[in-house]
Amino acid sequence: MKNIVLIGFMGVGKGSIAREIIKNSSYIAIDTDDLIESMQNRKVKTIFEEEGEEYFRKLEKDISLWLEKNIKNTLISTGGGFYKVKNLKKIGTIVLLDSPFEEIIKRIVEHPNADKKLQKRPLLSDLEKAKALYDGRRSEYLKLADVVIDVTNKSAHDCAKELLKKVKKYA
Numbered sequence: 001m002k003n004i005v006l007i008g009f010m011g012v013g014k015g016s017i018a019r020e021i022i023k024n025s026s027y028i029a030i031d032t033d034d035l036i037e038s039m040q041n042r043k044v045k046t047i048f049e050e051e052g053e054e055y056f057r058k059l060e061k062d063i064s065l066w067l068e069k070n071i072k073n074t075l076i077s078t079g080g081g082f083y084k085v086k087n088l089k090k091i092g093t094i095v096l097l098d099s100p101f102e103e104i105i106k107r108i109v110e111h112p113n114a115d116k117k118l119q120k121r122p123l124l125s126d127l128e129k130a131k132a133l134y135d136g137r138r139s140e141y142l143k144l145a146d147v148v149i150d151v152t153n154k155s156a157h158d159c160a161k162e163l164l165k166k167v168k169k170y171a
């Protein structure tokens with residue numbers, strides 16, 4: 001099985017869809033933000049505060065090289081900016097979870113843990129800037145994706161089912 005690499009904007013549902021995929025397949029899941037946090041023994045938010053974004057991007061690059069070399073048969077969820085690493089396509093089949101910006105924000109705001117979800121993501125602290133980031137990134141996401149799943153108004157379970165069906169031909 002080739003790795004599946006989930007990309008997409010912050011809050012689009014990469015984590016919840018990954019959890020559904022592992023329930024319905026034999027994939028094991030890892031997450032680039034979790035790997036960075038355990039490597040650094042501090043939260044992403046703290047890394048941004050203490051070292052700045054550029055340092056965080058360098059950590060993502062280090063993780064991308066490690067993934068390419070060491071990881072197989074795995075579902076890899078990535079932070080929203082991870083797509084910029086140079087070797088992304090070498091890591092696995094790229095699956096974009098796609099939704100309009102407004103829908104993504106609505107999804108976060110309506111979540112019972114909305115405050116926590118917003119607080120842990122420094123790049124969502126200013127919604128105007130976040131929208132500009134989204135607009136700049138979306139075409140890049142689309143260019144890289146082997147498979148696109150429109151997640152708007154769909155349950156994580158249905159997205160996971162659709163994804164597993166669509167990635168079959170890349171396995």
Ligand code: S3P
Nearest residue numbers: 009010011033079080081121122
């Ligand atoms: C980021 C997304 C975050 C995290 C960091 C930067 C981004 O991950 O990696 O805050 O640049 O979009 P999620 O997409 O899981 O929120």
